[in-house]
Amino acid sequence: MTDAPTAQADAATALGRNDLEAYWMPFTANRQFKAAPRLMVSAKDMHYSMADGRRVLDGCSGLWCVNAGHCRDEIAEAIAAQARRMDYATAFQMAHPAAFELADRLAELAPGDIDHAFFTNSGSESVDTALKIAIAYHHRQGQGQRQRLVGREKGYHGAGFGGMSVGGIANNRKHFGMLLGGIDHLPHTHSLEHAAFSRGQPRWGAHLAEALESIIALHDASTIAAVMVEPMAGSAGVLIPPVGYLERLREICDRTGILLIFDEVITGFGRLGASFAAEYLGIVPDIITTAKGLTNGAVPMGAVLVRKEIHDAFMSGPETLPELFHGYTYSGHPLACAAALATLDLYAKEDLFARAASLAGYFEDAAHGLKDLDHVVDIRNLGLVAGIELEAAPGAPGARGYDVFLRCLEKGVLVRYTGDIIATSPPLIIEKSQIDELFGTVGEAIEETV
């Protein structure tokens, strides 16, 4: 029998420059990558193996998704068994049992009265689904004028038109012409001046939630459907919610009937040391978007979790018609459901959310151990997430972040970089010695960068 990882490694090593051409890579500097490709060929637990045979510690859970570590047997076996039993089940007007079981499990895990799940295939689809549900919910309630949406500067909500429009990252928006109209943005909460080197939630910044009052004053709450924020923003470079900030958003939304949507695509499933950021922070939103850790990254899947009242508002009118004209061919895909159920079992069996919580203090200390290095202007952390912000090299924003990323990879550690911010979010199975290795390596790379 062929050893699959070895065969793949051979194939990767044999790839010539031209073989790389056809694949247009996502969110990647294609020409730069193809000039010096970084190819991964297998993975297990905390490590990737590269095409050149090197082992690399995964300091970012793939892309914030492999929370239980790579290639876990339980998940791989569940996917394989399902693929043999039933590869696909028609998703509209038909269904299969595992989708119902998974929805039940998610309802149990979700905070408060969030008790229904709508399945998607990605974080971006979860975001668009949540926005559509919010607007349609108000329509159902006889408030069809509530169509405006509120996002936040530096927010990342995926790459669809809805998420891009609610999102607040200029590079993700500026090339794409017509964004959705009727969207306002709250100011972001990033401040080197007031909150640098905060451990956990910064004490400064709750007042920034008052900007929602200004938006309401401008448009009137009766025209606003929902506010969408990441409870902890990852993609823009790890922005931690100030103490009291999300509570204030919740209060304003409660008072005005605006729905509060937490985009938990990266904070869901244990990242902060609880099932969701909502649970960790003690704030129940109206809708939670998820993906990534739902299946441990093994099969693409997302889920939008909604409060009972929102779901129930749709359950009226002719029983012969779909209550929500929305869905995907692969909503609740059998392989994804199998992966998700096995993943949730693994999280529970190994108590991984509690493990993340118990490691968070050690992780925080290790991250903040880099405080005195040259170029470091901020370190931020929450749960098993840390962002290390570097001063930009003169005239070359992002160059230092990229250099540190590359140096880490050469030394055997994979981290993320966003501009000049290094982000780490390792699998929740990480050992303390590996936390030392992770930050030790990042520290060496920062010391070496110019």
Ligand code: PLP
């Ligand atoms: N929302 C948030 C908060 C994310 O971090 C991401 C991806 O990183 C997305 C949405 C988009 O998810 P996907 O890439 O699965 O579409």
